[in-house]
Amino acid sequence: MGVDNRQIQTAVLEDPESDDPVVCPTDADELDEFREEFSGTTFWCGVLLGGCGGQLLTRRGNVRVSHFAHFPDPDGLLPECGRRSRDVASADHLYVRTATQAWLRGQGHTPRYRYIDQDDAPVGSLVEIELDGHTLLLHMDPTTPPDGDATEAGDIILGPGVHIDHHTLVRRGYVNRVKFVSSGNQRVMMLGTELPHVGTDWDFELAECTVDEQGRLITPVVTCFEAARAARGQAPVPQPRSKKAEGPVQIGALTRLINNAVQKKETAAVRQLRDTAQLQVPRCEGQALEHLQRAIDHANDWIHQQNRVRRRFFAELDEAVRHGHIFNVSSLTPQVRKLFLRDVAATPQEAGILQAADTLLEEARRHAAQKRRAADERRAAAAREREECHAAAAERREAEAQERHAQLVTQAQGRKARNRARGQVQSITGRLRREELSTEQQKQLVEELVLAAKEAGDHLSAAEQHKVNEWVERIAAPAEEPDTPKSTSPAAQPQPATLTDPAELPAHLVPAAAAVRGALKKAARERTTTSWNRLEHQLGSALPSLSSNERVQVLVEADRSTAGDEPLLSSLLAAGDPHFAYQYYRHVLNALGLDAPDDDEDLRDVVEADTEQVFTDWRSR
Structure with a gap:
């Protein structure tokens, strides 16, 4: 089986042709919750993601982050796939449908989605939403610049990194943009509007926006822009700053402070300066009042936007706490606390939500620590059990080795004893054959011969055993009559002298x-x-x-x-x-x-x- 070095973070659910995306958590503990949430669901390297259509599995990361990985094919080879280390943003074009379908249907539209696949652009670079004869065209890929001429028939929405020519932006007056941020294992759509010389005002929710009868996306910034243009009866091109009348020095300084605070996103400072400006309204008139009111309105818009973001964060955090979604709580809590660095302190209700979130995270950490300790104890017990088993096995092997050694020693001693006994048999038979012995001496030697032969056992040859038997029979034979000539004993029989003395x-x-x-x-x-x-x-x-x-x-x-x-x-x-x-x-x-x-x-x-x-x-x- 080959090793998959790819770190795929996005997949689609249930089918390779699906446009229902999902993000794999990178944290190992969060992956456990993800697997539990999507148990029984299959993951695929979707063709709308530019993938191969193969089935994916979740792989827990130890050295690398957790990620999706391909199932190996039956031959043990990795599937042919062009997706290499693509991040979660690679599926943002699929989250367009997930985010906007219910919103558009709520406005009476019947949206149809088409993911345009061009030879010179990756899949998902362009997402086309057809709305009853009108078209919303989303340019998602920064490497594919928008074609101003081709988009005249419909509204154009750009991704955060997609460049638009300055002259085109000035001619159009504004351009809407879209971006996605991660929230758990999903991606949340945020809308914004870019104005010439101003930049992009981000973080509008879909509920604050609409699609009008001409098929245009209308954000709060677009609403203000259209209202101001209608009131002035002017073209979209903004007037140079040199032609704008300035109020009195004090009021001008206050308006600049408000604008600078908004630009630096110092929400608490904006609130304080807005309150100060409202106190100056009764003493102003004419152009000074107009400039001051415009700054107050700008501050109010910023504060309203920050309040909306703040309410959304706390609502999501409260819901995550109530449902016990540890991953979402751990993700949202730092973002919520970051708001207080540039804004006023938490209200009692917000403080209660934060306290509940901290309590839930502390319990989760304590529970995780208990699980780790229990796992460590199980591993230690298993290690001790293995060591005990190894020690018992070593003792058994040592005992068996000692027993085998004792057996070998016993066998060797037995062989040596039988060899010595055989030597004694040979020595005794030699003495009986060579020496002239009395009958009593012969009987004593034969008794020793029988004992030695018994101890020698099967180490005696057949000839040696035969000699032993002969001497036993001779000693056991009856004594001869007195007048019978005495026969010469075997030991006294003369031996042929074949050698020189x-x-x-x-x-x-x-x-x-x-x-x-x-x-x-x-x-x-x-x-x-x-x-x-x-x-x-x-x-x-x-x-x-x-x-x-x-x-x-x-x-x-x-x-x-x-x-x-x-x-x-x-x-x-x-x-x-x-x-x-x-x-x-x-x-x-x-x-x-x-x-x-x-x-x-x-x-x-x-x-x-x-x-x-x-x-x-x-x-x-």
Whole structure:
């Protein structure tokens, strides 16, 4: 899904062809109220706004302001749309219908609205209102200047930024203008009239204006202008100031003060100066009275206008307070207070409305703070719960790891115990086979053999178990008759002397056997296996080149001093060189009176068990 970087503030309701506009609040909290107010209503990027006609959603702003955004299409692409960061004024041409339709119908007109779309002007630049054969033409876009010739058939109304040529303004005498101001999620129309050399008098409400039989918009300023022109019987062009008669100096200064106060919008000063001027009326006459009265009338018009604005603000504020519209109250309250900076203080009724507004805003702020605190507490509780869950999970994992470690340690200890027991089986069977023992000694060794075999369990090879069983059966056999010739015990049976007696070893093999034993001891302490080639490389001249028979003789001599209950050091050679195990190790075992399994797999098991036992025995030597 693509990221929509557009900040669209205006939309239309219910349909892409709609001319019913709405403004999205920029504040995140105000957006919540907006969503509640328009729940169930769809928003569209209206074609009359210059949009693509796609559906919009409201997007809550965190870094940016809240705004409308396009729904992504099924392919995850943003819709093609020409609206890029357009402000709320982009929909003002649609608010023309919203603002004027009921007003015109109340005067007996049947208005028809047309939003003129020209190639060289954006949509909404021109809004045409047809009124029973007459036309009101509103120029809304400052980039599209009005065409004086094309507007002769109807009245022209200009937006606040639309320029009119000074000569055209002088020829016409005045021009009416329109602007929109935001009020909540709507835009309110305000009317004004611009006079040559004077400027624009703004903020007339529609209720103060009418459309006459010629289809012209008549504001209070236009009414005064037409009345003055009719009274003087003059053309619309105003007279130069140099031709106007001035009153006495005091009266002239007072009139200038009144006009300056009105121009600076100092309403309180205008009221005071107007009251002062009214006190001077009885002592004036002629042109002085005329100038003074004109200034008083000007002041009264300004004061009446400010009173009207003030009443409207307070009426809207009072209604917003009564209906609990927090957004409208928060928007109107600063504007109302701003009036008092240049006007008289609030009346008791106005003060009551302001007090109610302040109370409502304070309650709203307190409620919002409570909601924030509650949300913070929920988030903190959720964080604590997550931390507790994580801690419990970590404890579980630690306990499981400790249990697995204990199991592994137990298994390793069991393997080591069974390996030691297997070594004891091999040692005991060797003693039973080599040594001449009495019957009682044999029984005692067989009992130890049975216990060791039971502890070794499945670590015993089939051949080793068979040997154990043979010795158990021999000990359990009945005693022989006295006259029966005594048979030779297995241990006393002569073994074939296949090797040269160590005493008969050549002199050069004795130091070689000592060197080999030393090298095997070093390997046992380092818990590593070795090979004959490695020994030759390691010992150098201390281990000359030997025949196969000489190698066996050297190893037998090297292990001659190994205790009967300990495995042979030469098992490290058998473990490090499987070929050596099968070729020579059996001869070494037989020469030392130890059992050598015929099966290669069984021999490999014996070598592994002996090697592990050698590492254990020599670890601390």
